[in-house]
Amino acid sequence: MSFKRNIETYLNNWKLSDNRKPLIIRGARQVGKTTLIRSFAKTYRHAIILNLEKVNDRRYFENFDDVQTILEALLLANNIPSSDIADTLLFIDEIQESPKAIQVLRYFYEEVPGLHVISAGSLLEFAMRRVNSFPVGRVEFLYLYPLNFQEYLEATGKQELLKYLNSVPVKPVAHQLLMDAFHRYAIIGGMPEVIKRDVQHQNLSDLPRTYESIWATYKNDVEKYTSNDTERKIIKHLMDTAPLYLDERIKFQGFGNSNYRSREVGEAFRTLEDAKIIRLIYPTTDMVPPLKTDLKKSPRLQFLDTGLVNYSLGIQLEMLAMNDLNSAYKGAVIPHLVTQELISIQSISAHKPNFWVREKSQSNAEVDLLYSHQNMIIPIEIKSGSTGSLKSLHQFINASDHHYAVRMYGGSFNIEKAVTPGKKPYILMNLPYYAATCLPAYIAWFVQQEL
Numbered sequence: 001m002s003f004k005r006n007i008e009t010y011l012n013n014w015k016l017s018d019n020r021k022p023l024i025i026r027g028a029r030q031v032g033k034t035t036l037i038r039s040f041a042k043t044y045r046h047a048i049i050l051n052l053e054k055v056n057d058r059r060y061f062e063n064f065d066d067v068q069t070i071l072e073a074l075l076l077a078n079n080i081p082s083s084d085i086a087d088t089l090l091f092i093d094e095i096q097e098s099p100k101a102i103q104v105l106r107y108f109y110e111e112v113p114g115l116h117v118i119s120a121g122s123l124l125e126f127a128m129r130r131v132n133s134f135p136v137g138r139v140e141f142l143y144l145y146p147l148n149f150q151e152y153l154e155a156t157g158k159q160e161l162l163k164y165l166n167s168v169p170v171k172p173v174a175h176q177l178l179m180d181a182f183h184r185y186a187i188i189g190g191m192p193e194v195i196k197r198d199v200q201h202q203n204l205s206d207l208p209r210t211y212e213s214i215w216a217t218y219k220n221d222v223e224k225y226t227s228n229d230t231e232r233k234i235i236k237h238l239m240d241t242a243p244l245y246l247d248e249r250i251k252f253q254g255f256g257n258s259n260y261r262s263r264e265v266g267e268a269f270r271t272l273e274d275a276k277i278i279r280l281i282y283p284t285t286d287m288v289p290p291l292k293t294d295l296k297k298s299p300r301l302q303f304l305d306t307g308l309v310n311y312s313l314g315i316q317l318e319m320l321a322m323n324d325l326n327s328a329y330k331g332a333v334i335p336h337l338v339t340q341e342l343i344s345i346q347s348i349s350a351h352k353p354n355f356w357v358r359e360k361s362q363s364n365a366e367v368d369l370l371y372s373h374q375n376m377i378i379p380i381e382i383k384s385g386s387t388g389s390l391k392s393l394h395q396f397i398n399a400s401d402h403h404y405a406v407r408m409y410g411g412s413f414n415i416e417k418a419v420t421p422g423k424k425p426y427i428l429m430n431l432p433y434y435a436a437t438c439l440p441a442y443i444a445w446f447v448q449q450e451l
Contacts, residue, residue: 002035003147003155003192007347010142011040015116022105022117022135024095026350027144028276028304029122029221030214032192036144037091037118044116045087046080052097061100067107071115085114092119096127106135125274126225141348146190146305148344149182150437155195156181165434168441175412175432182434186328186337187319189307190344204316211311215239222275234260234268242278242301243312247332249298277304281339283357287400289372291354300355306337324410325433326383334433335368335382338408341436342369356396365392371406373443380406382433390428394420404447408433415449 014023025033041047050057064070075081080088090108095101101119108117121127128134147155153162158181164174188198194210219239226232241256252265260268272278280299284291303309310316310333319328326334342353356367356379369380379396383389393405403426411430418428429446431439 002039003032003151003195005032005036005144005147005151006345007036007142007144008040010347011036012043014140014142015043020113020116021109021138021140022119023140023142024105024124025118025120025142025144026124026276027122029217030191030193031144031146031304033120033122033144034093035192037093037120040118041089041091044089046078046084046089048074048078048080048088048090049093050091051093052101053094058098058101061098061104067104067111070104071108071112085112089116089118092117094121095119096121096124099127099130099132102127102131103133103135106138109135109138123221123225123275141350143347143350145344146307146340147192147195148190148341148437149185149434152185152190152195153181156199166438166441168438168445169413170432170435172412178434179410179432182432183319183322183325186306186325186333186433187310187316189305189310190340191305191307194307204320208311211308215308215312218275218277222271222277225271225275230264231268231271234258234264235271238265238268238272238278243303243309245301246303246309246313246336247330249300251298278302279343279352281352281355283366284354284370285357287356287377287396289375289377291370291372291377293352293354294357297357297359302336302339302343302352306333306340309333309336326410331383334408338382338433338436339369342371342439345437345440356392358395363395365395367392367396371439371443373447376402376404376447378402378404378406378443380408380439382408394422397426398422398424403427404443405429406431406439406443406446408436415446 014020025037027033052058060070060073064073092101108115150162150165153165161174161177161181164171165178188194191214194207197206197210222235223232226235237256237258252262255265269278269280273280279302281302282293282295282299283297284294286292310319313329315329319325322328339353354370356370358365367379368382371378371380379393381390381393397405398420405426406429408431410433413432414430416428419425431442435442
């Protein structure tokens, strides 16, 4: 079972581009990179598919030094005439296994521009460190993440519901059906293998083995790239304990009730970040673009997939019985998932979102997310409370040069006029959780309304 992914639009545009460069698909293991490109390969007359974990496939780059000879050998082995290069895709999977293959990508671009070349791999950041001359400016990147809610609806056969989701603003008739579908998605997450099993069996009891397999693969992978036993122990400790800190900003020193030093923990987290398993989301104090990340302040943890976190915390059964997931794991699950959704639509960059803080004596404030639109930074709070409880958002609005704000919550879509305790009028868009992937369209629509 393969799933339709939003990134396919970028792949089709890349295929038709006059200035096409070799493409590297980046992302953690098991997010669907290989399945995606194998499916895309069917749009070509010919496809050469290599897996560099296999010795026989790796030998093309080990035995030959120039790209023309490599290409000749590949065409010969696959019985493809050289006249068909323009309708041939070369897919180099697991390219991290051959630093030389990564280097060669630039020569495909310079010497054989007619050939369509895509590569993919996990842990690419580690492999790039071993590349003497990375082909900067000679390759393009696309980033693939677990399935987001839009893709989940497509995968589960809810195409009509997906049309309603993508209609801005969403019609009230679809609200409860979207909430119900999002509830299930929020519990199981977006890992392709998990969704595949859930579609087949519709029973949470069938999923633990899949979660365990994914998590074990990540642990085994990352340990390959640690330099000593101490680093391995720290990374294992982080992977075992980090989900427990989903609801708070973290300190590196002594993380997870350990004796590990700040520098050791910081380096281990950066290794996990390179592996795309855990990201460190830092705050900003800025209120106008461009936002500057403040690396001196405590970050939040952002995991690859909310479903994996829910499983590791053992809260999926509890979530199944909830009406409003806002309270799940101290209120941390939904903000984490909304952030994951926003990251998932950044297919052409590895940009990380920011949250906003103001840390002053007796007036601390923290807004969950910020969104840049034109010359404005729009604050986003994720909660189910009444308008009057939006204390941090009000502090942001009072100091902001505009009057737009967003609350994501478990209710239905609406827009209301409100006033901060500081007497500043503002307009609040109340947006259901499930609309996170549509946030850019909603904000563009929102700021054009005459209210």
